[in-house]
Amino acid sequence: MGKLYCGVDFGTTNSSVAVSDGRGVRVLALDEHNDSPTSLPSLVYITRDNECIVGRLAADAFIERNVDREVILKQVDLGASIEAYVGGELDKEDGYRPPAPGQMTREAVRAHAIVEVNAPGRLFQSLKTLLRYRQFRGTEVFGTHYQIEELVAFILARMKAGVDEAAGESVERAVFGRPVRFSENDRENETAERRLRVAAELAGFKEVTFFYEPVGACVEYAMKADSRQRLMVVDIGGGTCDVCIMEFGGAHDTKTRLAESRILGVAGVPVAGDAIDRETIRRKLFPIFGSRARYGPSQLAMPQSLYNQILDWQNLYKLNNEETIHWLCAAETSSDQPEGIRRLRGLIQRNYGYVVAREVEAAKKRLSSALETRIQLEHEDVRIDERIEREEFSHIIEILLDRMLKSIEEAEARAGVKPGDIDLVLTTGGTSLIPAIRTMLEQRYDPGRIRRRDTFTSVATGLAIVAQYA
Secondary structure, eight states, X not given: OOOOEEEEEOOSSEEEEEEEXXXXXXXXXXXXTSSSTTOEEOOEEEETTOOEEETHHHHHHHHHHHTTOOOOEEEEXXXXXXXXXXXXXXXXXXXXXXXXXXXXXXXXXXXXXXXXXXXXXXXXXXXXXXXXXXXXXXXXXXXXXXXXXXXXXXXXXXXXXHHHHHHTSOOOXXXXXXXXXXXXXXXXXXXXXXXXXHHHHHHTOOEEEEEEHHHHHHHHHHTTOOSOXXXXXXXXXXSOEEEEEEEEOOOSSHHHHHHTOEEEXXXXXXXXXXXXXXXXXXIIITGGGTTTOEETTTXXXXXXXXXXXHHSGGGGGGGOSHHHHHHHHHHHHTOSOHHHHHHHHHHHHTTOHHHHHHHHHHHHHHTTTOSEEEEEEEETTEEEEEEEEHHHHHHHTHHHHHHHHHHHHHHHHHHTOOGXXXXXXXXXXXXXGSHHHHHHHHHHSOGGGEEEOOTTTHHHHHHHHHHHHO
């Protein structure tokens, strides 16, 4: 087989890869177990035996092995001492005067941590989002330390294996997509790109060129036309909303058309599908778990910090300790919403955090074609049947939509264009299918100018074309 040019779209939720052989572009099948084989879920599951499972099977393995099981926590000595100020309870008398800093007692205190001793495995998702956090360098998994770059490389290695199989040889050069902004912080933005490059090299790609993801989607469409066009791409996936405005000349051949293209303006914001899911859980499900309950003789409000941990489902098991569970049982007996607190306790004890997150995501997708749906869960101790309408969902996410709209306006300002100056608006990414987002675009642009591209593969296809001519 002749030389293949490779475009890699590593996504927050799903990833895809496309190759061009000079005659055409095709998207490769990467996960036969997924509903769409050309879309690889960006998931990694590492077992206690250090087996690494990637894609749809990673999610299946986590649900099968982790949900509805007993969690055993243990306090372990970290083998280190830390300096701390030590003293008794403060004197409450009127004449009490706290000691000066130099008079306070400092002692070495042993450092401990709470760990789960019977976990069969760890599931990692949204790794692309974690790339930007400089403080998150890696994590310990059953005695083995994995850097964030290594975890990402597990996914990229699956993608490279697909490319190598298609080429019949090792393909070491690729154009990688990246969001316009991994983060609104410049240092975090640079950190994320550097880490993604290292992960690509660990996976076997020796020569990596980065290209904005929305530019890739723009190229994918423009190469099928031969007229002068000013295009906007709105790419909203799991982690980011990216916008690009490009201008293409009227050349007939792909190489000249690409060479004569111009990027007029780009913008991006790290708000997309994951943020929408979290906000839906906060607004629709927190009350189901008793977030508005009152408990005790003084009818105290439930601590909201407890509910925020539901959003971090990977660490939800840490609440499954004797102290927290006993406190919840006590709160339940004196609460005005005992059923809600009982659900919360079941959620924690049965480790249903990921199951809830998946059901909310599925409900969001169903609302793209239905006017209403239900968020349902039928498990022991946790039964949910919550109706949600499309209009209500739109109100829940309107603050997030406003941030996306501001990103679109920023791209227009940088390009020096107005809405009427844009010939076509192209949408891609799974979150762009939400009707409220489409309505937002139709209100700003003529509905006849909006074109929907392939949700998961248009970016990879465009990147493969760029790889051929770059």
